[in-house]
Each structure stands twice: as structure tokens, then as C-alpha cells.
Amino acid sequence: MILEAKNIYKTYFSETFLGRRSDRVKALSGINFSVKKGEILGLVGESGSGKSTLGRIICGLDKPTGGEVKWSGKKWSPKKSKKCSAQMIFQNPAGSLNPKLTVGYALREALAAGAGLRPGRIKNDKIRNILSKVGLEKINIKNYPYQFSGGQQQRIAIARALALKPELLVCDEPVSALDISIQAQVINLIKKINKEEGLTIIFIAHDIEAVNIVSHNIIVMNKGKIVEKGPAGQIVGNPENDYTKKLISAVPVNPYYK
Amino acid sequence: MMKKLFKNKMILFGVSFTALLILLTFIIPQVVPLSPLQQDLPARLSSPGAKHIMGTDALGRDVFIRIIYGARISLLVGFVSVTIALLIGVPLGLLAGFHGGWVDNLIMRIVDIMLCFPSIFLILMVITFLEPNIINVMAVIGLTSWPGLTRYVRGEALSVRKRDYISAAKMMNIGRVRILFIHMLPNVIAPVLITATLGIGSAILTESVLSFLGLGVQPPSPSWGNILTSGKNYMGSRAWWLILFPAGAIFLTVLSFNLIGEGLRDHLDPHKKFLKKG
Ligand SMILES: Nc1ncnc2c1ncn2[C@@H]1O[C@H](COP(=O)(O)OP(=O)(O)OP(=O)(O)O)[C@@H](O)[C@H]1O
Numbered sequence: 001m002i003l004e005a006k007n008i009y010k011t012y013f014s015e016t017f018l019g020r021r022s023d024r025v026k027a028l029s030g031i032n033f034s035v036k037k038g039e040i041l042g043l044v045g046e047s048g049s050g051k052s053t054l055g056r057i058i059c060g061l062d063k064p065t066g067g068e069v070k071w072s073g074k075k076w077s078p079k080k081s082k083k084c085s086a087q088m089i090f091q092n093p094a095g096s097l098n099p100k101l102t103v104g105y106a107l108r109e110a111l112a113a114g115a116g117l118r119p120g121r122i123k124n125d126k127i128r129n130i131l132s133k134v135g136l137e138k139i140n141i142k143n144y145p146y147q148f149s150g151g152q153q154q155r156i157a158i159a160r161a162l163a164l165k166p167e168l169l170v171c172d173e174p175v176s177a178l179d180i181s182i183q184a185q186v187i188n189l190i191k192k193i194n195k196e197e198g199l200t201i202i203f204i205a206h207d208i209e210a211v212n213i214v215s216h217n218i219i220v221m222n223k224g225k226i227v228e229k230g231p232a233g234q235i236v237g238n239p240e241n242d243y244t245k246k247l248i249s250a251v252p253v254n255p256y257y258k
Numbered sequence: 259m260m261k262k263l264f265k266n267k268m269i270l271f272g273v274s275f276t277a278l279l280i281l282l283t284f285i286i287p288q289v290v291p292l293s294p295l296q297q298d299l300p301a302r303l304s305s306p307g308a309k310h311i312m313g314t315d316a317l318g319r320d321v322f323i324r325i326i327y328g329a330r331i332s333l334l335v336g337f338v339s340v341t342i343a344l345l346i347g348v349p350l351g352l353l354a355g356f357h358g359g360w361v362d363n364l365i366m367r368i369v370d371i372m373l374c375f376p377s378i379f380l381i382l383m384v385i386t387f388l389e390p391n392i393i394n395v396m397a398v399i400g401l402t403s404w405p406g407l408t409r410y411v412r413g414e415a416l417s418v419r420k421r422d423y424i425s426a427a428k429m430m431n432i433g434r435v436r437i438l439f440i441h442m443l444p445n446v447i448a449p450v451l452i453t454a455t456l457g458i459g460s461a462i463l464t465e466s467v468l469s470f471l472g473l474g475v476q477p478p479s480p481s482w483g484n485i486l487t488s489g490k491n492y493m494g495s496r497a498w499w500l501i502l503f504p505a506g507a508i509f510l511t512v513l514s515f516n517l518i519g520e521g522l523r524d525h526l527d528p529h530k531k532f533l534k535k536g
């Protein structure tokens with residue numbers, strides 16, 4: 001097991017004007033699951049079911065209110081370890097790239113952080129090399145993010161995550177913001193990276209069809225709880241839970257998926 | 259981008275006037291051999307004319323030359339004190355917005371307290387205990403004028419820190435200083451530029467007021483406030499040039515920086531843009 005999530009809780013409080021805590025939102029309540037090395041684990045559920053919250057906790061961006069995330073049996077905390085073993089790909093590719101930094105700079109910085117070097121020590125070949133992994137070896141690295149299409153931006157974000165040599169990649173609805181004809185390309189890229197690099201991936205989506213195409217195993221979430229988990233074929237072909245059935249009957253089919 | 263900025267009449271006027279003033283402070287001392295302290299006693303209190311285009315004061319010193327040399331002092335005070343304010347205010351604002359929690363609370367309470375007092379009051383309070391000279395004036399103006407900047411930068415930083423690219427930077431574990439200055443600062447540069455230009459104008463005005471009160475740059479240094487002071491006793495009498503020209507110089511310079519600041523705000527402030535569209 002590369003990652004184990006043990007009894008994770010996350011409650012959001014909104015503070016009132018006197019600093020009193022009120023309005024609790026239970027985003028996650030008692031999440032348990034584990035991820036095998038090299039697998040793609042699909043995480044599916046409606047909007048607000050807590051998928052992003054779980055992804056951010058795995059990546060060390062948020063702290064759980066209760067429970068813990070263990071990496072190969074060890075607890076990870078941002079203070080002890082230099083870099084989290086997980087990297088995240090966000091839904092909106094434009095927002096995940098700093099508009100004021102060139103793509104070359106962003107990748108150089110990530111490569112440096114991944115190798116523990118100063119950015120000046122990273123050669124341009126390294127940047128080309130990481131871009132070739134996402135099929136963008138020919139782009140001009142002096143360009144700014146807005147000069148690229150949404151699909152290219154998402155590939156650049158993936159390249160930046162790969163530069164950090166993560167053990168796990170959390171893709172949070174990585175194609176929802178993309179043009180429908182581009183979605184399949186990015187999904188295929190994620191599958192390719194999993195196959196060729198052996199990278200473990202958590203693929204988050206609210207579209208169970210997309211999750212089914214990508215994932216080996218699927219976790220279905222509803223209102224901060226896991227309602228069903230198992231191999232992809234079994235979950236989609238033979239769902240046991242009513243909520244899962246509802247999700248399956250609700251999907252529109254993307255004609256570009258093969 | 260630059261072209262677009264100069265299409266704005268406020269920016270065009272402000273930049274032209276400031277550029278002209280800076281140019282004159284370099285050229286005039288090279289071309290005209292008069293020093294700002296040189297007295298032409300027979301020509302005391304002469305009105306503007308061919309020999310002294312802005313007239314002379316009670317000691318026969320050329321007002322135009324004094325104003326040009328005074329511009330150096332005013333611009334220096336403006337730039338240096340704003341630089342001091344930027345060096346304090348920007349990092350604090352970024353840190354408060356990025357870190358949140360108690361760090362934000364602490365910084366913002368200090369800001370609130372300082373903003374409670376009119377800044378001229380704070381400045382007067384401190385400067386009366388110090389030796390009045392240009393270094394102290396710049397230091398005191400700089401040290402009292404950062405809170406507004408901090409509040410503005412913090413507001414922008416609060417929205418920037420929620421962006422996914424900041425999360426991405428955090429996941430790289432590249433250190434807080436790098437996140438603040440390489441990832442956040444370029445994205446809050448608009449409020450920084452706007453408040454900095456407005457700040458130069460107000461620093462110049464403050465320096466003039468302090469000098470006029472005898473708490474700033476000391477005579478015979480030709481700071482604009484001092485030139486005004488030298489004309490104080492002739493107010494209402496016929497030596498109008500001793501008041502009009504230095505006051506005009508202060509007014510136009512402060513106006514220029516304010517116009518540049520306002521012009522920049524029209525172009526760069528994301529909130530204002532949003533309001534206009536809506
Ligand atoms: N920073 C926050 N403060 C307060 N509540 C939050 C915060 N982030 C998320 N929530 C709440 O937690 C719940 C789960 O949100 P989350 O974003 O994890 O859902 P999601 O499954 O990713 O949904 P979506 O498909 O819309 O992305 C929601 O009810 C949301 O309103």
C-alpha cells in the first residue's frame with residue numbers, strides 16, 4: 001500500500017463576527033481507503049460530496065480535523081518531510097499556472113524543487129525532457145500561460161507535477177474545464193503516464209463514465225462518506241448502492257471517449 | 259501596455275510634468291552658474307523679470323534656481339520615504355494575507371492603530387523629538403506611511419493565496435519567502451504601484467509642510483517648504499512671487515503624482531475594472 005487514509009474527518013467552521021465558531025460543514029466523515037502502487041483509483045460523487053477536500057488533504061494542502069494519511073505506513077507532516085509525496089492537478093488549468101511566470105520558469109522551479117537544486121542549475125534540456133512526457137516538446141518555453149490553449153495548459157500543469165517526482169498524482173476533475181474534444185486527449189495522457197511511468201493516480205470526477213474509463217478501482221462518495229468501493233467494472237456493471245445507481249443513470253456519454 | 263497607459267490623459271500629464279521637472283534639476287545647474295544660496299543684494303525682492311525669471315527673495319536669492327534645487331530635495335524625499343514604506347508595507351501585507359490567522363491579526367491590529375491617527379499627527383509627534391534634517395524627515399515619513407499600503411496589499415494577497423497556483427507552489431515546498439516574493443508579489447503589483455505613486459505625492463507635501471513649520475529640512479537649504487517660509491512675511495504684500503511659485507511647484511508636483519496614481523488605478527485595479535463592466 002502506497003497510501004492509507006485512516007478515519008479521516010474534515011469539518012469546516014465559519015467564524016461569526018465575535019470569533020465564535022458556528023455553521024459547521026462536515027465535508028468528510030470517517031473516510032477509510034488505501035491506494036495500491038501503480039493503480040488508478042477513481043473518486044466519484046456529486047458536487048459537494050467532499051472529493052476535492054479529500055484530495056487536498058492527501059496532498060498536504062489541508063489538515064484533516066481527525067484521522068491521518070499514511071505513506072507506506074509512515075505518517076507525513078509538512079514540517080518533517082521536505083516535499084509531500086503527492087502532487088495535485090486542478091480543475092481549472094489557467095488558474096493553476098501563475099500568470100506572471102513563463103512556462104519555462106515554472107517548470108525550471110519545479111524541476112529544481114524535485115531535485116533539491118537551485119533553479120539556475122536546471123538546464124533547458126531537462127525542461128524539454130519533462131515537456132516531452134506530456135507531448136509538448138515543441139512549445140516556446142518563454143511564453144506565458146495565457147498564450148496556450150486550455151488543453152496545453154493542463155499538460156503543462158501535469159508536466160510541472162511530474163517534475164516534482166511524486167509517488168502519487170491527484171487529478172481533481174482534470175478535464176471538466178476543457179473543451180469536450182480535448183477531454184479524451186488529456187485522459188489518455190493520464191492513462192499513458194500511469195502505464196509508462198508506473199505512477200499511482202487518484203482520478204477525481206463527478207462523471208462516473210469518465211472515472212470508469214480511466215480507473216482500475218472506484219470509490220463512490222456521497223455527503224462526505226464512502227458509499228461503495230471496488231473494481232471499476234464491478235461498480236459500474238453491477239452497482240449495489242442506490243446512490244451509485246443514480247450516478248450511473250445520470251451520465252451523458254461523451255462521444256469522444258473510446 | 260505602455261502605449262495604452264500613455265493614452266490616459268492623467269498619466270500623460272503626470273509623467274510629462276515629472277519628467278520635465280527631473281530633467282530641469284539636471285540641466286539647470288549645468289547651464290546656469292547661479293547657486294541657490296547666492297545672494298544678489300542689490301536685487302533684493304525684485305519681481306520676476308529677465309534677470310530673475312521668478313524674482314528674488316529678501317536676501318536676493320533667485321527663486322527659480324531655489325525651486326529647481328528644491329525639486330531635488332522634494333523628489334528625493336518622495337522616492338526615499340516611499341521606498342522605506344514599500345520595504346516595510348509590502349512584505350507585511352503579503353505575509354498577513356498569505357499566512358492568515360494570528361499573524362494576520364497581529365499585523366492588521368498594528369495597521370488599524372496606526373491608521374487611527376492622521377499620519378501628519380504621528381509624524382509631528384515623532385519629529386519634534388528628533389533633530390530636524392532630511393534623513394530624519396525621510397525616515398519618519400517612510401516609517402509612518404506603510405499601514406495603508408499593507409492593508410491594500412493584504413486584501414489582494416488574501417484573494418491571491420486561494421488561487422490554485424499558490425497551492426501548486428506550496429506543494430513544491432519551495433519556502434515561504436519564494437512564495438511571497440516570486441509567486442504572490444507579481445500578482446499584487448497593481449496596488450503596490452498605485453499606492454506608491456500616490457505616496458510620493460503625499461510625502462512631498464508632508465515634507466513641504468514640515469519644512470514650512472521649521473521641523474523639516476533646515477534653512478538655508480532650498481526645500482520648497484523653506485522657500486515658502488521665506489515668503490511668509492511678505493504674504494499679502496507685493497512679493498507674490500515668493501508664495502505663488504513655490505506653492506505652484508508643490509501643487510503641480512503633488513498633482514502629477516496623484517494623477518499618475520489615479521490613472522494607474524483606472525488601468526490596473528481589478529476591482530475597478532469589474533465595477534465598470536458591471
Ligand atoms: N474552505 C471551505 N470552507 C468552508 N466550507 C468548505 C470549504 N471547502 C469546501 N467546503 C464545503 O465542503 C463540502 C465539500 O466540498 P468539496 O469541494 O470537497 O466537494 P467536491 O466533491 O470537490 O465538489 P465539486 O464536485 O463541486 O468540486 C462542500 O459542502 C463545501 O461547501
Ligand SMILES: [Mg+2]
Nearest residue numbers: 051052053172
Ligand atoms: Mg471539487
